[in-house]
Amino acid sequence: MTVQASERSEAAARPGQGRWHVLRRFKRNQNGATIIEFAMVAGPFLMLMMATFETALMFWTNQVLDEALTRTSRRLLTGEALARYANPATQAADFKRDLCANAPALINCDRLWIDVRAYTSFSDARTKTAASSPVSGGNLNVGGFGYSQPQAEQIVVARAVMEYPVLLTGWSGSLANIGSNKRAIVASTTFRAEPFNTPAAPAT
Incomplete structure (x- = not known):
């Protein structure tokens, strides 16, 4: 008689003992432990990877928008905007249009709004820009955005706002700030325009 046959005979002879014997064998068995451990950590690991990737892409997009706004705003700084716009x-x-030309990648111009304002002092610019x-209130508030042509030596505040879709981390809501799965990416620049010559008004 083999050992296994002997174990079955002993289990049959002792009703109720076979169940505990199977459980003891299951406790000692290490087959498949690696797969179970991987399954336990795979979900959180993938979620962390997605959050890292989307956060990095969002910051990169913000940097591209900021750089494009800075380059485009040089026309406001030098007075070239008076003729161009x-x-x-x-x-x-x-x-x-010029801003989008300076940011051909990552920027969705269909979901982009710009605001250019001119002020007489930095304190005035700070107060009115903050207002x-x-x-605002978890919503995108661009109803007052527009373009005011800067004149020589005025304080200029240029802003660009883009609605950015949050796709990979919508489950957390940590990146969204204007509703479900959406974030407003904001770029801004403030400077004093150069003392350029304002072209004379055409004769009537």
Whole structure:
């Protein structure tokens, strides 16, 4: 008689003992332990990887938008904007077009808004800019955005706001700030315009 046959005979002879014998064998068996351990950590690991990737991509997009705004705003700094954005009806659209040309990747111009304001002092610029935040109460607030043509030596505040989709970390809500799975990416620059010459108004 083999050992296994002997164990079965002993289990049959002692009703109720076979169940505990199987449990003891299961406790000692290490087969499949690696797969079970991997399954326990795979979910949190993948979630962490997705959060890291999306956060990095979001910061990269913000950097691209900030750089594009800075480059485009040089026209405001030097006075070139007076001639380039001379038509009041298309000033905002023309400035936005130039900004998008300076940021061909990552920027969705269909979900982009710009605001250019000119002030007489830095304190005035700080107060009025703070009062018109593009993110208010968890919503995107760009209703007051527009374009005001800066003149020589004025304080200029240029802002660009893009609605950015949060796809991989929507389950956490930590990156969204304007509703479900959306974040407002904001770039801004403030400077004093150079003392450029304002072109004379055309004769009537």
